[in-house]
Amino acid sequence: MKNIKRSLILILLSFSLGTAAQDILWDVDLTGFFDNREYKYSGQTSQTFFGTRLSPEIGVGVLNNKHRIMAGGSWIQPMGSKKSENTLDLTAYYRYESPKFKMSFGSFARTQLIETLPAFLQYDSLTIFRPNITGALFQYMGQKGYGEIYIDWRQMQTEKRREAFIIVGSGRWQPGIFYTGGNLVMNHLARSGKATEGQSVTDDIVIHPYVGLNLTKFVSPLDSLTIQCGYLLSMERNRGIGDWHHPQGITAELLAEWRFIGLKNTFYSGGNQQPFYPQLGSQLNQGDPFYQAKLYNRTDIYFYFFRNRFVNCMASVNFHTTRSHVDLQQQLIVRFNLNNENWKRRNEPSRKDRLKNIL
Numbered sequence: 001m002k003n004i005k006r007s008l009i010l011i012l013l014s015f016s017l018g019t020a021a022q023d024i025l026w027d028v029d030l031t032g033f034f035d036n037r038e039y040k041y042s043g044q045t046s047q048t049f050f051g052t053r054l055s056p057e058i059g060v061g062v063l064n065n066k067h068r069i070m071a072g073g074s075w076i077q078p079m080g081s082k083k084s085e086n087t088l089d090l091t092a093y094y095r096y097e098s099p100k101f102k103m104s105f106g107s108f109a110r111t112q113l114i115e116t117l118p119a120f121l122q123y124d125s126l127t128i129f130r131p132n133i134t135g136a137l138f139q140y141m142g143q144k145g146y147g148e149i150y151i152d153w154r155q156m157q158t159e160k161r162r163e164a165f166i167i168v169g170s171g172r173w174q175p176g177i178f179y180t181g182g183n184l185v186m187n188h189l190a191r192s193g194k195a196t197e198g199q200s201v202t203d204d205i206v207i208h209p210y211v212g213l214n215l216t217k218f219v220s221p222l223d224s225l226t227i228q229c230g231y232l233l234s235m236e237r238n239r240g241i242g243d244w245h246h247p248q249g250i251t252a253e254l255l256a257e258w259r260f261i262g263l264k265n266t267f268y269s270g271g272n273q274q275p276f277y278p279q280l281g282s283q284l285n286q287g288d289p290f291y292q293a294k295l296y297n298r299t300d301i302y303f304y305f306f307r308n309r310f311v312n313c314m315a316s317v318n319f320h321t322t323r324s325h326v327d328l329q330q331q332l333i334v335r336f337n338l339n340n341e342n343w344k345r346r347n348e349p350s351r352k353d354r355l356k357n358i359l
Contacts, residue, residue, distance in 0.1 A: 022060045025068060027339035029055040029109065031358055033128055034332040040325045043277070043292040051078040055109060055131060057091055068095040074109075074131045089132055102139040107132045111358065114139055114146050115170045119266065119288040119298070120232065120251075120273060121185055121206060124359050126286060130154075131358075135165070145181075147171035155283075162199075163190035164283055174214065182209040182230075189284045200240030202276060204284050207233045210251070221258065228253040234273045236284075247271025249294075260304040268296045293322040310346075311336050312355040333357055 035049040059070035072091040077083075093106030104112060110133055116122075137150040149169040157163035165188055172181030187204035210230030219225045230251040237244045249270015256263045273291040276284055290296050302316035311334070318329040337355055 022062050023065055023340075025057075025059045025061050025065065025070065025340050027057040027070070027072075028337070029111070030336045031055075031128075031131075032332075032334045034330075035125070035128070036330045037327075038329070039320070039327040041290065041293070041320070041322055041327055043289045044327070049078070049125060049128065050080070051076060053077075053128070053131060055091065057109075066097055068097070069093075070095060070108075076129060076131075087129070091132060100141055102137075102141070104133075104137040105135075107134045108137065109133075111356065112137060113150075114141070114148050115172070116356075116359065117168070117170070117183065118208070118251075120268070120291045121168070121183060121208075121287050123282065123286060123288045126282060127358060144175050145171065145173035145179075157190060157193055159193040162192045162283065164188065166286060177214050177217070178211070179214060180209075180211045182207070184208075187284055187286065189280065198240070200238050202239065202280065202284055203235075203237050204276075205235040206273075206287075207231075207235075208251070212253075222256055223259065224255065224257045226253075226255045228255075232268065232270065232273065236274075236276055238276065245275045247273050247275065249273070260307070262300075262302045262304070264300040264302070266298045268293075270294065290320055290322070295323050297321040306334075307354050309342055309353045309355055310338060312357045314357055331359075333359060 031053040033049060033051060033053070037044070037046055037048065039046045053074060053076045055072065055074040057070045057072035059068055061068040070091070070093055074089045074091055075086060076088075077086040089107070091107050091109065093104050093108040095108070096103045110127065110131055112133075133150055133152045135151040135153045137148065139148040140146060147169075148171070149167070151165060151167045153165045155161055155164040167186045169184040170181070172179055183206065185204075185206040187206075189202045189204075191199050191201055208230055210228055212226055212228030215225045215227065216222070231248070232251050233246065233248045235244055235246045247270060249268055252267040254263070254265045268291060272294060274285040274287065274289065277289055277292055290298070298321070299319045300316050301318075302314055305313040305315065307313070313334040314332075316331045318331065320327040320329065335355060335358055
């Protein structure tokens with residue numbers, strides 16, 4: 001017994017001495033969401049999401065916090081549900097940060113991404129209910145642009161469950177008012193360990209180059225104004241059949257903000273971007289099911305109640321227009337974030353440093 005006590009004391013002393021050269025890091029992120037969808041379009045489902053998501057993390061950093069190990073969880077509780085109906089996902093990852101290069105490995109928050117993916121690549125409900133990326137992330141930030149690539153291992157293969165992963169590359173270069181960039185995505189859905197008859201490996205590849213103009217400095221009454229257009233190509237194949245589907249189309253986007261009010265309009269015209277969605281759903285296609293339509297326009301009118309380095313609270317009314325329907329969506333998303341870095345600067349005024357919305 002004495003030997004055990006001595007060993008415990010030595011371990012505690014060693015840990016105390018070791019942490020003297022380390023920093024204790026922490027982060028608490030809370031998101032409340034209300035998302036009401038009144039859809040008549042046949043490819044969509046009318047439903048309401050209402051809940052809270054709490055994601056605390058704690059860890060250590062060394063060498064001026066360039067190297068970090070963080071652990072925590074992400075707990076989601078839908079309103080009106082029982083405690084047994086909540087979800088809890090583990091967060092545990094290594095993070096490296098330098099002025100230009102960053103990387104993460106493990107299970108880490110999706111909010112680490114530089115760029116929010118467009119709706120045809122990432123459906124907003126998946127962003128809410130699957131807050132973590134499980135895999136690896138590599139990021140580069142330069143004076144005139146950025147690039148990032150990550151792999152998200154969404155499902156591990158078992159006897160009944162199919163293996164699924166996604167590889168995403170995004171980047172942008174902006175030398176002045178003109179900018180160009182793109183997204184390259186590969187979704188892979190493999191067979192389960194004991195595959196049923198007719199189950200086959202399926203691939204989904206998406207290519208989206210775009211160009212745009214940032215006209216903000218020419219429209220002084222507005223806080224921001226950007227215009228963007230792009231080309232969207234998907235290539236999908238069920239290997240059991242062998243034929244490739246390659247729907248393509250054009251995209252256009254307008255974004256304007258003035259003080260606490262914003263308008264975002266996105267337009268698509270072309271082929272059905274998700275031909276296998278009726279059979280495989282979000283197991284294969286991670287984007288918004290509205291992109292099954294050959295003509296689709298989305299108009300978001302949104303308002304910021306709060307937008308600073310700690311809180312982002314936004315309400316929006318979204319109109320989804322296809323050839324057959326005009327569908328309505330209302331959203332209220334509030335995100336609060338507090339960590340060891342912004343806590344030190346909690347009383348400093350800052351208008352430019354603003355917390356990102358999760359969508």
